[in-house]
Amino acid sequence: MDLLSDSESVLPRLYLLGAFSLTDRDGTDRTPKNKKSRALLALLALSPRGTRTRIWLRDKLWSESDEERASGSLRQAIFDLKRSLEPLGEPIFSSDRNSITLHLEKVWVDLRAFKNGEPMPADLDPQAELLEGLDIADEEFEEWLMMERSAWETFRDDMAERPEATRMTAPVRAVRPSSTNMIAIGLLPGIVHGSEKGAEYIGDYIAESIARTLSEYQPVDIVDLRGGFSPSEDISAAEPDYLIRTRTLVVGDSTSVTFLVYEPGSNALLLSQSMQTRQSDFYEDEFALTNQFVAQNVDHLAKIILHPSTRRQGIRNDHGALLGYRLLAGMFDLDASKMETARQTLVRAQQDSGNALFPSLTAYASSFALGECLGGWDEARRDETEALARDVLQDNPFNSISLACVGHVMGFVLDRHDIAAEIFDRAVQLNPMQAFVWDHLSLHQMYCGDLEKARASSDRAVLLGNYSPISYTYETTACMIATLQGDHGRAVQLGRRALVKRPRFHAALRYTLAALGHMGNTEAAADTRARLLAIDPDFADREVQKERFRLPLPDERRHVLDGIAKAGL
Known part of the structure; x- marks a missing residue:
């Protein structure tokens, strides 16, 4: 009994499990006679979206031929495949100068249907070998086929084992301490x-x-x-x-x-x-x-x-789940009221858990008060921040996020870059997978004037943090460094990437504006200038600009301020 739905039964069917075969809507066998044509269809059917580039296909089917001969062989295989599939009526694949595509919405493929949990024909044998008997005399194709067969067997076995x-x-x-509900x-x-x-x-x-x-x-x-x-x-x-x-x-x-x-x-x-x-x-x-x-x-x-x-919803995932992750992301909203709420939440979390992460984040929040004028800054705030940072260091945390937060406070806030360097070294050794750590190491190296090292660390942060909710902050750091190096085209590109994700991010707007000023792009500079002044009207004042660019590097600071002036401020 055929269990396919009505909508699927009217499609041509491509069978990859067992012997390769293709049938039309009436069930008539339309399998291409040429082995390379069958292999070409199989390569497309098992690709993630049904599309492969011509170069990739040439390498799999004619790896031992030179480029010209391989291209000619591929063109011939495409021609043969089109001719053999004409009886299907509507074309199920197409090609252009760069790629070839099997239109997956126009053909039913057994292996894809099985993976999607769709009803299967009664005579389909999931234990059958993938592409049984498809022998192509090319090592690249054979290696690909071996990988695909192993992957299919793993998936099939895993599906069978899941209930157990x-x-x-x-x-x-x-x-699980009674006072917490940890994931x-x-x-x-x-x-x-x-x-x-x-x-x-x-x-x-x-x-x-x-x-x-x-x-x-x-x-x-x-x-x-x-x-x-x-x-x-x-x-x-x-x-x-x-x-x-x-x-x-x-x-x-x-x-x-x-x-x-x-x-x-x-x-x-x-x-x-x-x-x-x-x-x-x-x-x-x-x-x-x-x-x-x-x-x-x-x-x-x-x-x-x-x-x-x-x-x-019934799991132990209450509002305390990954609190540090959520609060760290929320700090970069640069909203004074939200920052104060975050600080209060961190104080409570610090009292409840005793974990070094929360006092570290509390101290880190002070850097926004200094750099972005959020929450006010005075000697009392500085003393409180320094005490928090020293308490964290005394606890000797084995947490790279905690160390990166404290390292940033020691360098950016307290001007103890010698201590910051040691802290960042520990943080990177503890966990080289944290984009946040590499980003703040990069800022530290930038403040110390080593722009080449800063760029290398920033590049790693951007790479590691590509999927992070604060990826725009890593791109902004890269934008800052590129601006200071005079690489203004790259700076604008990175700044715009950050601003697409967070249009009101102050630092990205400031450094992008400086880079645009140096490039002489007056139209884009005018738009960026208007956006910046709309959220930070005080930035029109030259003295405020100097405060916003807290760079201990006279030449680089002058370069940024000159760019701002050229941009019309």
């Missing part, structure tokens, strides 16, 4: 395909780093379920709010890592993010690519926790 996923692990138990993250055993010994390490490194980095914004229960962990019976039982794991596939030097987040109980998949690269790239440049993947998924997971789906 939590039963296979030890009972989940975690310390609990369970680490499931990683899935590894391939014989490479480093694959398991890569997966564990990513899962552990994501959990640890998230916990720096507020204490989070991390429950390790990978080794049958079972604490003593006097610890109260509690099921994790989220389960995370990695799946690592190694084929030759190619490695694919997927980070997965599940909902306990239903085992619904809440997040799946993948990266594919050479295995050696995971370790290069001090894990730069891997750390970027970690930072990206920290922000994805934080978003899931802060904005759960309707069915997840």
Whole structure:
């Protein structure tokens, strides 16, 4: 019995499980005779959106040919495919000078339908080999096919195991103080395909780093379920709010890592993010690519926790969840009343938890009073800020966010750049995956006059923080540094990126205006000037401008102020 819906039954059907075949709307076999044509369709059907570039397709089907011959062979394969598919009536694929696209809305593909949970034909065998018997004499195609088969088998096996996923692990138990309702993250055993010994390490490194980095914004229960962990019976039982794991596939030097987040109980998949690269790239440049993947998924997971789906409202995710993450993002609204509310919330959190993060954030909030004139600044405020910073340092926190906040206070607020340098060094060593840490290290290096190092640190912050709710602040720091270096085109580009996300962000407006002034772009400068004065009318005063640019670098400060003057202020 055919279980396909009426809308699906009128589409041509492409079968990838088992022997490759294509049937028209009436069920007549329309499978292309040419093997390369069948391979071309398969490559498109298994691409994320049904589209591949001509270069990518040439490399997979004619990798041993030179560019001219490979291009000619691809053109011939496209011609043959179009001719063989004419009986279908409406074209199901198209091509242009750069890419080829299989229109997925015009053809039913068994593997895609299976993954989407759609009804399947009764004769479909999910255990069948993917693209059985499709033999193309090209090493690149064979390696691609091996990867796709392994990925499909992993997905199929994972689907079969999901109902049993939590039963296979030890009972989940975690310390949960009665005064708090912390989010609990369970680490499931990683899935590894391939014989490479480093694959398991890569997966564990990513899962552990994501959990640890998230916990720096507020204490989070991390429950390790990978080794049958079972604490003593006097610890109260509690099921994790989220389960995370990695799946690592190694084929030759190619490695694919997927980070997965599940909902306990239903085992619904809440997040799946993948990266594919050479295995050696995971370790290069001090894990730069891997750390970027970690930072990206920290922000994805934080978003899931802060904005759960309707069915997840019953979890322990109360308004205290990831308080540090939310307050840090909220500070950059640059609203005086919101800043005061944030300070009061931090004082209460500091009293309730005793965690070093909250006094660090309280001290950090003072930098806005000084740099953005939010909340007022006087000697009493300075003494209070210094006392908070010193108390945090005395506690010797193992939290990179806390250290970055205190480092910024010591340098920017208290002018103790020697102490700040040591603090930032500790922060980066503790967690090189925190964009916030790299961004404030960059600001420190900028204030100390080392613009080359500042730019390198800022570039890393922008890369790591691409998905952060305060990514615009990292782009603004990069804009500031580019302006000071005289790279005004880059400064304007970065400033505009930041202002798209936060149109009223003062620092981005100021430095973009200075860069536009130096570029002589009077029209854009006039628009930016009007936007800035609308939210900061005092900035028209030259003395106020000097206060807004608290740069201990005379030449660079003069350069920025000259740009502001050229922009009409």
